[in-house]
Every structure is written in structure tokens, then in C-alpha cells.
Amino acid sequence: MDEAAAAARVAELVPELLRHNYLYHVLGTPEIDDRSYDLLYRELELIEERFPSLRRPDSPTRKVGGEPVDFLPPFEHRVPMLSLANAFSADDLRDFEERRDDSGRLRGGIRKLLLDAGAIGEDDVITYVVEPKLDGLAIELVYEHGLFVAAGTRGDGRVGEDVTHTVRTLRNVPPRLFTDAPPPRLTVRGEVLFELEGFLEMNRRREEAGEKPYENPRNTAAGTIRQLDPGPASRRPLLFIAHSAGEGLVLPTHAALLDRLRALGFQTNEYELCAGIEEVIAAIARLGERRHDLPYEIDGAVVKVNDTALQEVLGFVTRSPRWAIAYKYPPDRVSTPLESVVFSVGRTGVVTPVAQLVPVRVGGVTVRNATLHNEHQMSREMRLFPSAQGEPLRGADGEEIKTGLRHGDVVVLQRAGDVIPQILGVLDRPERQGARPWVYPEDCPVCGHRLDREENPKEPEKVTIRCPNRLGCRAQLQASLKHFAGRRAMDIEGLGDKLIAQLVERGLVTRPSDLYHLDVATLAPLERMGEKSAANLVAAIDRSRRRPLERCLFALGIPQVGEATARDLAAAFGSLDAILAADEAALLAVDGIGPDVARRILEFTSDPRNLEEIARLRAAGVVFPDVEKPAQDDAAKVLDGKTFVLTGTLPSMTRDEAAARIVAAGGKVVKSVSRRTDYVVAGDKAGSKLAKAQELGVTILDEDGLLALLQGTRDES
Numbered sequence: 001m002d003e004a005a006a007a008a009r010v011a012e013l014v015p016e017l018l019r020h021n022y023l024y025h026v027l028g029t030p031e032i033d034d035r036s037y038d039l040l041y042r043e044l045e046l047i048e049e050r051f052p053s054l055r056r057p058d059s060p061t062r063k064v065g066g067e068p069v070d071f072l073p074p075f076e077h078r079v080p081m082l083s084l085a086n087a088f089s090a091d092d093l094r095d096f097e098e099r100r101d102d103s104g105r106l107r108g109g110i111r112k113l114l115l116d117a118g119a120i121g122e123d124d125v126i127t128y129v130v131e132p133k134l135d136g137l138a139i140e141l142v143y144e145h146g147l148f149v150a151a152g153t154r155g156d157g158r159v160g161e162d163v164t165h166t167v168r169t170l171r172n173v174p175p176r177l178f179t180d181a182p183p184p185r186l187t188v189r190g191e192v193l194f195e196l197e198g199f200l201e202m203n204r205r206r207e208e209a210g211e212k213p214y215e216n217p218r219n220t221a222a223g224t225i226r227q228l229d230p231g232p233a234s235r236r237p238l239l240f241i242a243h244s245a246g247e248g249l250v251l252p253t254h255a256a257l258l259d260r261l262r263a264l265g266f267q268t269n270e271y272e273l274c275a276g277i278e279e280v281i282a283a284i285a286r287l288g289e290r291r292h293d294l295p296y297e298i299d300g301a302v303v304k305v306n307d308t309a310l311q312e313v314l315g316f317v318t319r320s321p322r323w324a325i326a327y328k329y330p331p332d333r334v335s336t337p338l339e340s341v342v343f344s345v346g347r348t349g350v351v352t353p354v355a356q357l358v359p360v361r362v363g364g365v366t367v368r369n370a371t372l373h374n375e376h377q378m379s380r381e382m383r384l385f386p387s388a389q390g391e392p393l394r395g396a397d398g399e400e401i402k403t404g405l406r407h408g409d410v411v412v413l414q415r416a417g418d419v420i421p422q423i424l425g426v427l428d429r430p431e432r433q434g435a436r437p438w439v440y441p442e443d444c445p446v447c448g449h450r451l452d453r454e455e456n457p458k459e460p461e462k463v464t465i466r467c468p469n470r471l472g473c474r475a476q477l478q479a480s481l482k483h484f485a486g487r488r489a490m491d492i493e494g495l496g497d498k499l500i501a502q503l504v505e506r507g508l509v510t511r512p513s514d515l516y517h518l519d520v521a522t523l524a525p526l527e528r529m530g531e532k533s534a535a536n537l538v539a540a541i542d543r544s545r546r547r548p549l550e551r552c553l554f555a556l557g558i559p560q561v562g563e564a565t566a567r568d569l570a571a572a573f574g575s576l577d578a579i580l581a582a583d584e585a586a587l588l589a590v591d592g593i594g595p596d597v598a599r600r601i602l603e604f605t606s607d608p609r610n611l612e613e614i615a616r617l618r619a620a621g622v623v624f625p626d627v628e629k630p631a632q633d634d635a636a637k638v639l640d641g642k643t644f645v646l647t648g649t650l651p652s653m654t655r656d657e658a659a660a661r662i663v664a665a666g667g668k669v670v671k672s673v674s675r676r677t678d679y680v681v682a683g684d685k686a687g688s689k690l691a692k693a694q695e696l697g698v699t700i701l702d703e704d705g706l707l708a709l710l711q712g713t714r715d716e717s
């Protein structure tokens with residue numbers, strides 16, 4: 001076959017394969033069997049191997065694999081991706097359409113808005129579309145002149161993450177639109193989620209291979225799409241289901257839009273047209289009965305006004321459209337036997353009961369244990385249920401009956417959305433009579449130290465039971481080292497739970513500052529380490545010496561000082577010494593710091609043991625850098641319209657941080673170098689991108705150059 005003949009064959013094969021994909025994945029009406037499809041696919045693959053220049057951008061072979069990316073650049077939505085208001089009951093839905101006062105006068109709801117605007121008449125019925133609400137990851141696809149070019153996550157609605165490399169590989173994302181007249185730019189919104197049967201099958205295979213099964217389809221889908229390596233996304237049974245368009249497609253009704261998306265090649269939801277809100281309520285009830293029969297997980301129904309002209313009249317409130325509402329089904333509730341209660345010791349010594357359960361599936365997740373807040377909840381706040389679905393039992397006074405957790409109890413468990421499963425109470429069973437209650441231990445389950453009780457009789461629900469052996473309790477030390485090394489704190493990559501446990505057990509680390517004295521010779525002999533990992537860890541520990549002040553403050557683990565408060569403190573005081581010297585009045589003057597937090601900070605900064613540890617950290621080379629003055633407003637957009645490519649390892653910031661600062665200053669970060677790239681920021685081990693930049697004559701910056709540019713001081717001549 002010569003190249004001309006091959007080109008002619010490719011021109012037949014690609015559309016043919018795309019059509020079969022569409023028939024199979026979108027319409028569910030395949031015309032050929034899998035084997036015939038595979039033969040056509042293999043034929044195309046062979047031609048492309050022989051004539052690589054014939055590999056078209058829309059070739060179905062591009063769905064397999066692909067190169068990993070270095071990081072996920074920001075992805076801007078030209079039309080913001082909005083969220084929907086929620087409804088939890090039929091009455092919420094009725095209120096969405098219309099609210100009337102006691103005399104029957106129309107007071108609110110979309111009917112009133114439409115009537116007031118003269119868009120409908122008194123007797124008009126509003127038509128709605130009801131669709132399943134998918135429990136997936138919200139994604140936008142971008143098509144230019146009919147070709148798939150990019151995909152991004154929702155993020156905050158305006159800026160998400162670029163996930164083109166993974167979304168491209170999903171089998172039902174069409175590489176090319178099915179139309180001869182594509183718009184110059186079309187953005188399609190929808191959800192990426194697991195096909196449930198495939199998810200369960202994937203888990204069966206993982207378990208056979210001795211791997212831990214995934215628990216939550218949605219989280220796993222999100223994790224797969226946001227990976228740098230597109231491999232897993234191309235192998236896992238993920239679907240993209242389209243539900244709306246951002247730009248490039250306006251039709252008279254939402255139903256027509258869904259039909260059009262389907263005709264263009266996208267898998268869409270089934271939908272039902274409903275005249276008036278009572279039909280909507282009935283449709284939602286029908287869908288609810290079938291929800292566990294659908295091929296993917298849904299957590300509710302989406303209701304949209306069908307008429308696009310009416311949608312425009314209704315418009316938006318803040319970040320939600322007024323013409324749509326999401327109905328959420330009540331959370332799943334199940335019961336399961338309690339096997340045991342274990343008491344875990346946290347970073348600050350607080351002892352928390354964790355209920356160990358016979359594994360049970362609830363709301364799409366397998367639950368094996370559930371954390372209780374404290375002793376009060378465990379011993380006094382368990383409601384009694386007649387059955388998993390029933391309402392809690394009430395006493396003669398009408399109050400809910402509450403009891404404590406007992407040995408042999410069957411607990412009632414609920415999971416709503418992505419909220420951690422919670423124990424609501426226990427089943428009311430005769431076996432409970434005389435069963436032993438679960439009680440807190442008197443001594444720390446880890447170090448054996450007598451536990452302290454902090455209790456205010458006026459607020460019994462706030463009881464705290466704590467191991468006071470802060471420096472000698474292994475559980476607390478391990479938890480504080482884990483916190484210290486965390487990504488949002490000192491960001492010491494490679495210092496995981498198992499390694500921390502080894503370091504603590506062998507007495508190599510008794511406080512965070514000890515980490516800075518570890519060397520390769522000490523680390524290499526540890527389990528699963530070796531020279532290379534040890535060297536990497538030492539390098540990561542070294543990098544952490546220059547973490548920004550706010551991260552260091554967070555890492556110190558001052559009670560009540562989370563990331564936000566650490567940032568506020570760093571910004572307000574500018575240096576660690578100023579914070580250590582601050583008195584109560586100075587602390588209270590900081591926005592967001594109240595008396596309780598101020599007291600905790602003062603307790604921390606006046607404890608000589610903490611000051612000693614800070615001194616050790618400094619002696620070990622941790623910088624606690626002073627905060628630079630914030631950029632002026634007019635300097636904030638110094639990078640307006642400039643395009644950057646980041647490559648290699650920068651000395652003091654991660655590429656994510658660099659990208660965030662560039663975007664904040666009005667610049668744009670892209671993945672590959674072209675003539676339109678303004679700057680390439682190259683760090684250590686910069687590879688082909690640096691070479692490409694040199695070849696194209698693009699300006700190359702190091703980190704200092706970037707910082708100078710961000711401060712607007714670089715001479716651009």
C-alpha cells in the first residue's frame with residue numbers, strides 16, 4: 001500500500017470507527033460485533049504505524065494512553081459553570097414554582113417573576129425537563145471547528161484545572177462532532193462518572209490482585225481524571241454524560257438542546273418533559289424508585305425550565321440560575337452490627353472513639369468504621385430506631401429517647417453526599433437489655449498515661465478526654481510529625497505514615513526538629529528505603545527549610561490555628577518574632593482572630609517547651625522567612641496576557657505555586673512551548689521544553705527572573 005492509498009483508507013476508516021463508537025456508546029445500537037470493530041481498529045493502527053503523518057487528530061487510536069503531563073494548568077471557563085439551588089422536599093419544589101400567602105395571593109417563585117415580566121399569562125403552565133442528577137465530576141469540553149481541543153474541571157466555576165490529557169481518553173467523548181457545520185467554538189458541560197457495573201468489576205480485579213478496592217465511585221472518578229498520567233483514565237470504565245452547553249449552542253428549549261447534543265455525538269441523560277410542578281414531583285418519585293437500577297449513581301434529579309426564552313427572563317441569582325433547581329433524594333440509611341470500639345489518640349492528645357463495623361454499603365460507599373465525636377455522643381446521644389428506615393423512638397414527653405452504645409449493638413448509619421458516614425443511633429432490640437455499655441479507657445491506649453478529662457458542666461456535649469503526655473506519647477508524636485510534614489505544612493514528600501512510625505519506634509525522631517538531622521546513612525537501612533529514597537527524602541527535608549512563614553506556622557500545630565489563621569497571622573505580623581512577641585491586644589486586632597484563638601496562641605507562645613522547639617528548628621536551618629510586602633494593586637496585573645510554560649524543578653516553589661502566582665498576576669500558563677509563548681520558566685532538570693524554547697528563541701527565565709517579573713521590576717527591553 002502506498003501513502004496515497006493509505007490516506008484514502010484512513011479517510012474511510014476514521015469516520016467509520018467514530019460512527020461505530022457513537023452507535024455503541026451513545027445510542028446503544030451497535031451494527032457490528034466487537035470482533036469486526038477490533039479488525040477495523042487494528043487496520044487503522046497498522047496504517048498509522050507505517051505512515052505516522054496520517055494519524056489524524058480525531059483518530060480513535062488517540063484514545064489510548066498518551067504522555068503524562070507535569071502538572072494541571074489552570075483552565076478558564078469563558079462562561080462560568082454555575083451551581084444549582086437545592087430542593088429537599090416536594091414542598092421545596094412547589095415553592096420553586098410559586099409561593100402564595102394565606103389569602104392565596106401569589107408572593108414568590110418563578111411563576112411570579114414570569115408573570116411580572118409579562119412572559120407568561122395567568123393560565124399558562126410552565127414546562128420543565130426532569131433529568132437524573134449525576135453524582136460525578138463536573139467537566140467542560142471544548143470543541144473548535146468540530147474538533148475536541150480541551151477539557152477542564154469546574155473548579156470554582158470560573159477557573160478549574162486543565163484535564164485535557166485524561167478526558168481525551170474517555171471512550172464516549174467524541175474526538176469530532178457529528179456535523180458538517182460545527183460552530184467555531186462549542187463548550188459542552190457534563191459529568192464524568194463511573195459506569196457502576198464496570199466500577200464493581202474493577203474492584204473485583206483489584207481484590208484478586210491483592211489491592212485495596214476503591215470505596216467511592218465519584219471520588220475515584222475525580223482522582224482518575226485529575227491524575228497527571230492519562231493511562232488509568234484510558235483503562236477505567238469512565239463515562240462523560242453531557243447535560244448543557246456553555247458557548248456555541250442555543251436552542252429554543254432545553255429538551256431540544258439535549259437532543260442536539262446527542263445528535264452531535266454525546267451521551268446524554270434520559271429526560272422527561274413535565275407540564276407543571278406536580279408532574280415534576282411525580283416524575284422525580286418515579287425516578288427515585290428506579291435510581292438503584294440505573295447504570296450509574298445518581299443523588300437526585302435536576303429540574304429545568306424547558307423554554308430558553310423563559311430561562312433568559314429568569315436569569316441568575318449570584319452563582320445559580322433561577323430557572324433550575326436540584327432535588328436531592330434523602331440520604332441512604334442502613335443498619336449494621338457494631339464489632340468493637342477502638343480509641344484513637346490524635347495530634348493534640350484528644351482520644352476519639354471509632355466504631356468498627358461489619359462492612360456495609362451505604363450511599364454508594366462501603367463503610368468499615370465511623371468516628372464518634374466524643375464520650376458524650378458515645379454514651380448519651382445514641383437515638384433508638386425501630387428499623388434502619390424508621391423515625392427515632394420518642395418517649396411519653398415527645399422527646400427522642402437517647403441511650404449509650406452497648407456491646408452487641410446494631411448501629412444505624414447514614415451517608416449524605418460526600419459527607420463522612422455518621423452513626424445516628426442504634427436499633428431498639430431486646431438483646432440490648434443488660435448488655436455492657438462501651439466506656440472510655442482510664443489510661444491512654446497508646447502510652448498508658450492516665451487520661452485527663454476537660455469538661456464544663458454547662459456544655460456536657462463538649463467534653464474532651466485527652467492524653468496529657470504530649471512529648472512522651474507515641475501516637476501524638478506520630479500525628480504531629482504527619483501534620484508537620486503534610487503538603488499544606490512543610491510539604492516533605494516521602495515522609496509517610498509507615499516511615500514516621502519507624503522513625504519514632506527507633507527513637508530516631510522525638511520531635512519535628514529531629515527530622516533536620518537525619519542523613520542518608522541513617523535512613524537508607526530502614527524498611528523499604530534504600531539509598532535513592534533516603535537521598536530524595538533528605539533533599540525534601542532540606543527544601544522544607546525555606547517554606548513560607550504561613551506554612552511554617554501551620555506546621556507548628558498551634559491549637560486552633562489552621563491554614564487560614566496561619567495566613568492571617570503571617571500577613572498581619574510579617575515575621576515569626578513579631579508573632580511570638582504579640583500580646584493579646586495585638587492578636588485580637590487581627591481580622592478573624594477571636595478571644596478563644598488568641599488565648600490558644602498565647603498559651604503556645606508562652607510555653608517554654610514550644611519556644612525551645614522553635615529555637616531547635618531555627619538552629620537546624622528552618623528559615624521562617626519574613627513576609628514580603630504585598631504587591632500594589634496596579635502591579636497585580638503585570639503579566640496581563642503573557643503566556644508561560646513551566647518546566648523543571650524551581651528552587652523555592654512548586655510549579656503549582658508558580659502557576660498560581662502567574663495567573664494571579666494576569667498571565668496564562670500553558671503546557672507546551674510554541675512561538676506564541678512569551679516566557680519559559682526553567683528550573684532544575686528542565687528537559688525538552690527548554691530545548692524547544694531555545695530553538696524558538698523564547699525568553700527563558702529562572703525563578704529569580706520570574707519573581708522579578710511578578711514584582712514588575714524586570715527590564716523588558
Ligand SMILES: [Zn+2]
Pocket residue numbers: 345444445446447448449467468469473474475
Ligand atoms: Zn498517650
